[in-house]
Amino acid sequence: MWIDTAFNGHFVFPQQLIEQLGLTQFAATDAVLADGSCVTLESYVCYVDWLGSIVPAQVIANDGKFPLLGTELLSNRNLHIDYANRQLTLN
Numbered sequence: 001m002w003i004d005t006a007f008n009g010h011f012v013f014p015q016q017l018i019e020q021l022g023l024t025q026f027a028a029t030d031a032v033l034a035d036g037s038c039v040t041l042e043s044y045v046c047y048v049d050w051l052g053s054i055v056p057a058q059v060i061a062n063d064g065k066f067p068l069l070g071t072e073l074l075s076n077r078n079l080h081i082d083y084a085n086r087q088l089t090l091n
Contacts, residue, residue, distance in 0.1 A: 003079075006034060007070035010057035011046075018044055018061055026058065051077075051090070 004012065013021075023044035031041050044059040050073055057073070078091045 001067045001069050003074075004068040004070055007068060008072060009060060009070040010072045011059045011070065012062050012064070012068040013044075013059050014064055014067065015061045017067060018059060021046065023059060029058075029060065031060070 013023075023046050026043045026045045028040050029043045030038060032038055042061045044061065046057055046059055047054050048057050050057075055073075074090075078089075080089045080091075082088070
């Protein structure tokens with residue numbers, strides 16, 4: 001999973017992964033992409049164990065290869081990335 005600090009939602013998953021997980025479709029949502037274009041994207045709902053608590057999360061579908069973690073679940077958390085030692089901590 002990649003962290004997308006420019007995405008303020010929960011998750012973006014490839015459509016294939018959404019189908020494998022059997023996620024329930026939620027609604028279409030409008031989004032503004034990095035290039036400024038506006039698009040409508042399908043969204044789904046899932047529940048994740050996030051640091052010991054089960055929380056609802058919105059998953060946006062895309063055609064990419066990698067799942068993305070947006071900043072919504074990082075709110076009120078401390079994310080530290082140590083590139084030299086290839087370590088990531090989230091408190």
